[in-house]
Amino acid sequence: MGKxxxxxxxxxxxxxxxxxFLSFAMMRLAGGDAVTxxxxxAGAAVSQEIIDETKAEYGxxxxxxxxxxxxxxxxxxxxxxxxYVSHRDVFDIFISKLPATLLLTVSSILLxxxxxxxxxxxxxxxxxxxxxxxxxFFSFIGNSMPNFFAALVLMYFLSVRxxxxxxxxxxxxxxxxxxxxxxxxVSMVSKYTxxxxxxxxxxxxxxxxxxxxARGVRGSVIIWKSVMKSSMLTIITLLALSIGxxxxxTAIVENIFMWDGVGKMAVDAINMRDYPVIQAYVxxxxxxxxxxxxxxxxxxxxxxxxxxxxxxxx
Numbered sequence: 001m002g003k004x005x006x007x008x009x010x011x012x013x014x015x016x017x018x019x020x021f022l023s024f025a026m027m028r029l030a031g032g033d034a035v036t037x038x039x040x041x042a043g044a045a046v047s048q049e050i051i052d053e054t055k056a057e058y059g060x061x062x063x064x065x066x067x068x069x070x071x072x073x074x075x076x077x078x079x080x081x082x083x084y085v086s087h088r089d090v091f092d093i094f095i096s097k098l099p100a101t102l103l104l105t106v107s108s109i110l111l112x113x114x115x116x117x118x119x120x121x122x123x124x125x126x127x128x129x130x131x132x133x134x135x136x137f138f139s140f141i142g143n144s145m146p147n148f149f150a151a152l153v154l155m156y157f158l159s160v161r162x163x164x165x166x167x168x169x170x171x172x173x174x175x176x177x178x179x180x181x182x183x184x185x186v187s188m189v190s191k192y193t194x195x196x197x198x199x200x201x202x203x204x205x206x207x208x209x210x211x212x213x214a215r216g217v218r219g220s221v222i223i224w225k226s227v228m229k230s231s232m233l234t235i236i237t238l239l240a241l242s243i244g245x246x247x248x249x250t251a252i253v254e255n256i257f258m259w260d261g262v263g264k265m266a267v268d269a270i271n272m273r274d275y276p277v278i279q280a281y282v283x284x285x286x287x288x289x290x291x292x293x294x295x296x297x298x299x300x301x302x303x304x305x306x307x308x309x310x311x312x313x314x
Contacts (some may be wrong), residue, residue: 008297012290016283020075024068027275035060036128037273058084075283081276090280094262098284098295101261105246107186108176109239116189117235120196121223125199135193142190144247151183151256168258169302180257184246192238199234203227233300250269 035054039046055061060068074081080090123135145153158179159167169176202210204227212222250262258264263305269277 005035005294005298006067008294011296014111015290016286017039020151020283021068021071024071024279025064027278028064071279072139078122079127080280083269083274083277085272085274085277090276093265093277094280094284096197097260097265098264100259101250101263103177104184104250104254104259104261107181108188108246109242110303111181111185112188112192113239115185115287116192116196119189119257121200121228123197124191124200124204125219125223131309136197139190143194145186147183147187147253150186150254153255154179154182159216169260176259178252180250180259183256186249188242192242194240196235197233198226198246199231223269236296243292245313267283 033221035051038054039051052061059067062070071081076294078091080094081086083090083093086093093161119135119139123132144152155167158165165175165179167171167179194291200223208226209222212226213219217291250261251267253259254263255267261286266278268274269281
């Protein structure tokens with residue numbers, strides 16, 4: 001296990017370096033002058049000399065590779081720079097926003113598992129029955145709705161019409177968490193219900209299930225002790241993809257509900273050309289994403305002997 005973990009860690013190093021270089025390059029090539037925009041946003045009319053001095057202060061007048069190497073060196077030593085807008089330390093900004101995004105991610109995944117797992121199993125067990133068609137119909141509808149549309153629908157019914165929940169985030173975190181969690185869970189529940197159904201159906205067609213039924217083993221025992229155990233790799237894959245997608249894909253939902261997380265922070269930074277904050281967001285999301293994939297690989301290595309044997313032979 002230790003040798004396999006070390007090998008996977010070595011493979012992640014060039015991935016992370018490539019992400020840092022590409023994101024740094026794309027931001028510099030995207031157009032727009034961060035310093036000029038900063039002064040315009042502040043409503044100040046300044047001369048070109050002051051703009052040039054500010055660029056020199058932030059190092060924006062240097063060649064691209066020099067800027068990148070300086071930023072990478074600071075990143076490796078824990079210095080992520082200073083925000084162009086708030087002049088606060090970028091790492092402090094990111095850390096202050098991360099708990100809200102993690103809370104939203106965890107709540108969405110828990111809700112997805114609690115709903116999608118029993119619905120997927122029920123749909124597979126009752127294949128081609130009315131309940132199966134009903135679950136598949138609503139799964140298709142939910143999977144077709146983008147997050148912003150689901151957010152608008154939920155806001156209209158739960159906030160505007162029935163006045164049950166706040167439209168945007170308030171001091172009551174418990175109530176404020178419900179709408180963004182439901183919004184993110186709608187599409188995930190719909191997608192994962194269908195995938196869990198397909199996985200369970202595939203397992204139910206295998207010989208060991210037929211043999212268990214022939215020996216008189218109860219259906220519930222077959223499902224929960226045999227079929228679900230064999231389906232765990234697929235479910236773990238779904239959860240890993242969910243964590244990565246949510247950490248990087250909550251920006252729209254956070255902005256709709258004014259949820260003060262890293263997604264909203266990134267959108268605000270993009271609008272204000274706050275390059276250090278954007279770069280920190282991209283890099284930390286990449287780090288978290290690859291770490292989640294690494295943990296998933298470790299779980300695969302532990303649960304599936306075939307993965308373990310391939311790793312040892314390699």
